[in-house]
Structure formats: C-alpha cells, structure tokens
Amino acid sequence: MKRWTHLDSLVADQGPLTLPYAVYTELAERLREAAGDKDPAQIRALAAQLEDLLVQASAGAEPEARRAARRDAASRSTASGHAFDLGQISFAHQFAADIAAKRADAGFEQLLASESLAPYVRALRADDLTGVELAEEIGHRPETVSRNLRKLREMGAVDYRREGTRLINFLTPATRDLAEQAGGRMMRTRLSPPVRAWARSEKREMPEFMRVAPTFAHELETVVTEKDAALADT
Numbered sequence: 628m629k630r631w632t633h634l635d636s637l638v639a640d641q642g643p644l645t646l647p648y649a650v651y652t653e654l655a656e657r658l659r660e661a662a663g664d665k666d667p668a669q670i671r672a673l674a675a676q677l678e679d680l681l682v683q684a685s686a687g688a689e690p691e692a693r694r695a696a697r698r699d700a701a702s703r704s705t706a707s708g709h710a711f712d713l714g715q716i717s718f719a720h721q722f723a724a725d726i727a728a729k730r731a732d733a734g735f736e737q738l739l740a741s742e743s744l745a746p747y748v749r750a751l752r753a754d755d756l757t758g759v760e761l762a763e764e765i766g767h768r769p770e771t772v773s774r775n776l777r778k779l780r781e782m783g784a785v786d787y788r789r790e791g792t793r794l795i796n797f798l799t800p801a802t803r804d805l806a807e808q809a810g811g812r813m814m815r816t817r818l819s820p821p822v823r824a825w826a827r828s829e830k831r832e833m834p835e836f837m838r839v840a841p842t843f844a845h846e847l848e849t850v851v852t853e854k855d856a857a858l859a860d861t
Contacts, residue, residue, distance in 0.1 A: 631657065631676055643684040655722045744775060748798065751785065752806045755797040 634654075637646055661670040685693055695707040702708040746765040750756060756764060762772045776796060779785035784802040787794045798806065 630672065634676065634680070638680065638683065642687065643680055644687055651718060652721060655718070655724075658722060744779065747772075747775060747779060747785070748802060748806055751796060751798045752803065755795045757793050757795060761796065 634650065637650060641647075657673060658670075661673050664670070685696065688696070689707075691702065691705060691707045692711075695702040695705065695711040702711075746767075747761065750761055750764045758769060758772050758776060761767075761776070762769045765772075767775070776785060776787075780787070783799055785796055786799050787796045789795075
C-alpha cells in the first residue's frame, strides 16, 4: 500500500489534532481493505503511518490528554479520560459499521439466483432509479415493484434517498460488491443518461405487451394479478 499522501498533506496544513472527521471514516475504510489483503505489507505500511501520526499528535497534546492516551489510572475519571474513551468507542463503531456495510451474506447469493428479484439488482447496478423508472426498466407493474423493493430493503440489499418528492433507490455497498464479483451473471451495459432517457421514452410509446420479453414468470404474474383483481371486485 502506498503511503496515504492526502493524510500527510492534511497533517501538514491543519495539524495532527484538528483533522476533519471525514478522515477517520476514510481511515476505517483503509483499515478494512488492508486487513483483508493477503499481503501483510499493506497493513504494516498503514500501521507505520499511524504510528507517525500518533507521535506528532502526542507532541502537540496537553499533558492531561497524553496521560489519558497512555491509560494512566489517574486519568480515568477526568474529562480527558472520558473523551479518549468516547473516541475509542466511536472509531470502533465506525470500523464495525464499515465492515458490515461491505459484507455480503448467503441471502445475497440467493438474491442473484432469484428470477423475480435479480432484475432489480441488474437495473440498479446500472443506475439509481425511482420506483416508476424501475417499473419501466424491467417491465413490472408499479405495485409489484413496490412490493419487491420492500423485500429488498428488508434484506439490506437496497436502500433509498429522498430528492424532493422523489425516492431514489440504490444498491447497498454489500450488494453492489457482490454484483460486481458475479461478473457475467449480472453484466449490464451502462448507458449514458441521455440514452437511458430516450430508451424509456420510446418504451412508453410501445404497446404494453411489447415492453417486456414474454417469460413464464411474467405470464404467471399477469394471471395471478388479474385473478386477484377479479376476486377484489366480487
């Protein structure tokens, strides 16, 4: 692993004790990657850089803060000792959360094999989409999309963000990593936004039966939906 030069620049510009909080989020990510690398040189290089940072930070810290960092018994009940403990807990939480967000479990493997849910992963791998856009992209009815998105969110495979009145769906890091690892099984050409917008507009002009390739699963969904609607009317 090359030396983290951005960290060196921030330390030189702002000092080792006033670094932006975002640095520690990035540090957790780098530690995760280095810990999972088979080459021990990766984690050793990062450890050496952090040792340099600790020496610089200790030199500029107040004596009480240095005692807290050394875990002196007398510092445990002081404000500095409490601040040190909170910092340790906060970073450990950040590190664990970063690992959890990037780890796929057996449920995601089943997701890739699901004929009903895999199209959602393929579509969202190519672009973040609203529910309406997803319905147009994969040829499912809006109510079906809503139901399947709810399943995917419960699995931790999909999340969403709000942009005005729109809810934009996107893959969580773990799902995206797994989809990338799956390679050809999840392969999808990434079109530019103007081309995707043109394709969607053209798709809307087509008769409904031409918007999706006919499959047994699609025909079965149509029959079940129509039967449910008939029962609801009786």
